[in-house]
Amino acid sequence: MIVTIDFNSDEAFYIQLRNQIIIGIACAKIREGDNLPSVRELAEDIGINMHTVNKAYTILKQEGYVKLDRRKGAVISVDADKLKAINEIMEDMKVILAKAICKNISCEEIHKLVSNIYSEYSPDNC
Amino acid sequence: MIVTIDFNSDEAFYIQLRNQIIIGIACAKIREGDNLPSVRELAEDIGINMHTVNKAYTILKQEGYVKLDRRKGAVISVDADKLKAINEIMEDMKVILAKAICKNISCEEIHKLVSNIYSEYSPDNC
DNA sequence: ATATTTGTTATATACATACTATAACACAAT
DNA sequence: ATTGTGTTATAGTATGTATATAACAAATAT
Numbered sequence: 133m134i135v136t137i138d139f140n141s142d143e144a145f146y147i148q149l150r151n152q153i154i155i156g157i158a159c160a161k162i163r164e165g166d167n168l169p170s171v172r173e174l175a176e177d178i179g180i181n182m183h184t185v186n187k188a189y190t191i192l193k194q195e196g197y198v199k200l201d202r203r204k205g206a207v208i209s210v211d212a213d214k215l216k217a218i219n220e221i222m223e224d225m226k227v228i229l230a231k232a233i234c235k236n237i238s239c240e241e242i243h244k245l246v247s248n249i250y251s252e253y254s255p256d257n258c
Numbered sequence: 259m260i261v262t263i264d265f266n267s268d269e270a271f272y273i274q275l276r277n278q279i280i281i282g283i284a285c286a287k288i289r290e291g292d293n294l295p296s297v298r299e300l301a302e303d304i305g306i307n308m309h310t311v312n313k314a315y316t317i318l319k320q321e322g323y324v325k326l327d328r329r330k331g332a333v334i335s336v337d338a339d340k341l342k343a344i345n346e347i348m349e350d351m352k353v354i355l356a357k358a359i360c361k362n363i364s365c366e367e368i369h370k371l372v373s374n375i376y377s378e379y380s381p382d383n384c
Numbered sequence: 385a386t387a388t389t390t391g392t393t394a395t396a397t398a399c400a401t402a403c404t405a406t407a408a409c410a411c412a413a414t
Numbered sequence: 415a416t417t418g419t420g421t422t423a424t425a426g427t428a429t430g431t432a433t434a435t436a437a438c439a440a441a442t443a444t
């Protein structure tokens with residue numbers, strides 16, 4: 133599991149971290165029970181401040197992807213509150229799909245796109 | 259076409275505006291050639307500053323949803339650069355679908371969700 | 385026992401972004 | 415001439431992001 137920061141991106145560091153870790157879990161590069169590097173270690177590795185990593189971990193905890201343990205550090209533990217997740221995803225999707233409709237992208241095209249991304253995330257492919 | 263601001267949201271006002279206008283176009287509540295209220299008028303209506311509305315309009319122009327005309331104001335004009343739009347949507351989708359996979363939401367469930375939102379945006383339903 | 389490593393909390397600083405407030409400008413319509 | 419467009423400029427405040435140091439409590443390792 134390699135995490136990198138794009139220092140030129142307009143996306144906040146802690147958001148970049150959060151996203152990459154979520155993608156890592158989706159790809160099964162990191163699995164239930166695995167632990168992430170400590171905030172200090174990861175911060176050192178990628179060259180950013182400890183508090184920025186801590187912010188990412190805290191958000192991942194709030195969103196139900198990890199549990200923070202004083203002994204082991206941050207441990208992957210996905211709470212599968214599916215209903216809550218679906219509602220959140222629906223909200224995110226609304227704006228994206230409105231954009232798609234404006235740009236004349238059909239529902240079928242989105243279906244294909246979704247399927248492609250799903251298979252990209254298959255453990256075989258990453 | 260009614261635009262409202264959630265003053266308690268953590269989303270920036272100009273992003274809220276942008277999103278609502280994109281959704282308005284998707285729903286055909288506002289159509290190609292229609293013009294949005296002037297920055298001053300809309301700002302007055304919803305109780306925010308002129309420059310914030312201007313920022314939303316400028317972004318909508320950059321993203322290819324409106325053209326700004328000194329005479330008519332902001333006129334809906336969607337440039338359908340489909341390829342560019344698809345690439346952008348793919349990027350947005352990657353994180354959302356990673357999230358979905360983590361939360362055990364299947365590809366089929368996402369397909370249904372997408373179809374539902376598409377039909378919600380049908381002019382009949384809004 | 386002591387030292388080390390965890391997450392956690394506190395304070396302070398620097399910088400960028402978001403929002404507001406006034407003001408003025410160029411251009412077109414009335 | 416006056417009014418209404420978008421546009422630009424400047425300034426101020428508030429919030430968010432990222433950094434730097436420092437310290438704490440709890441668990442582990444030596």
